[in-house]
Amino acid sequence: MRDMADCLDPTAPFAPEDLTEDGLLGGRVRLRQPRAGLRAGLDAVLLAAAIPARPGEVVLEGGCGSGAVFLCLLARVPALTVIAVERDPALAALARENAALNGVAERVTVLAADIADPALKKTLPRLDHAFANPPYWPEGSAPPVALRAGATHAGEGPGLEAWARALAHPLHHRGSLTLVLPAGRFSEAGAALRAARCGAVALCPLWPRAGQAAKRVLVQGRRGGRGPDRLSPGLALHDGAGWTAEAAALLEAPRPLPWP
Numbered sequence: 001m002r003d004m005a006d007c008l009d010p011t012a013p014f015a016p017e018d019l020t021e022d023g024l025l026g027g028r029v030r031l032r033q034p035r036a037g038l039r040a041g042l043d044a045v046l047l048a049a050a051i052p053a054r055p056g057e058v059v060l061e062g063g064c065g066s067g068a069v070f071l072c073l074l075a076r077v078p079a080l081t082v083i084a085v086e087r088d089p090a091l092a093a094l095a096r097e098n099a100a101l102n103g104v105a106e107r108v109t110v111l112a113a114d115i116a117d118p119a120l121k122k123t124l125p126r127l128d129h130a131f132a133n134p135p136y137w138p139e140g141s142a143p144p145v146a147l148r149a150g151a152t153h154a155g156e157g158p159g160l161e162a163w164a165r166a167l168a169h170p171l172h173h174r175g176s177l178t179l180v181l182p183a184g185r186f187s188e189a190g191a192a193l194r195a196a197r198c199g200a201v202a203l204c205p206l207w208p209r210a211g212q213a214a215k216r217v218l219v220q221g222r223r224g225g226r227g228p229d230r231l232s233p234g235l236a237l238h239d240g241a242g243w244t245a246e247a248a249a250l251l252e253a254p255r256p257l258p259w260p
Helices: 042-050 068-076 089-101 146-152 160-168 183-195 245-252
Strands: 019-024 029-034 058-062 081-086 108-112 127-132 171-182 198-209 216-223 235-239
Touching: 019 068, 029 068, 029 089, 042 068, 042 171, 042 216, 042 245, 058 068, 058 160, 068 081, 068 089, 081 089, 089 108, 127 160, 160 171, 160 183, 171 183, 183 198, 183 216, 235 245
Parallel strands: 058 081, 058 127, 081 108, 127 171, 198 235
Antiparallel strands: 019 029, 171 216, 198 216
């Protein structure tokens, strides 16, 4: 693997002191990300684990940020072609750097674009899977840090239905579309998937602890899917002072989530 300094784009707007380097999946993924902003971690790892990708397939990530999700997916399924879209040019450049840092640059194309831009549809090939961690909330009081606000609140940007339509449009028949969202939006997510012609919706609750209400959910639909919706047993994340054995296994090494 090349030295980290060889992977940096000297024209990128992030100064070295504005970034940290963190490890995901037991250090198998090296991730440089801004100190200020939405920090990648649990959501990224679990979303990557939920994508049913196989070697040789083509996948699309909307709003990739610094690249945590697609890097975790490539750690599990290296023989993929990844197309990632990120509207912030600085984060798009950082995602490219992180792909190089992890030795997968030849498999990753990062586009600096808005996922809902109609012009983007004309440039995308047919895809096997699409996924995103879209803005959590449609409106409300966004955090003061711009990079964090863009990740948590849609504001005047595309809403959940627009995200789902854009991600679903290039999918092959039966291709999967997977989202991670706050549990309070699971009904909206299901409706958005169906409006984008992704049916057979599966829901995986992420419980903070056994017996507690879920705070996050994974939601997945299939392009043209007509089967019944499915509710998985879900995943409890914490037990005592640490992770549950099931959560720890997913966080420590590249493994698929056993669902739906």
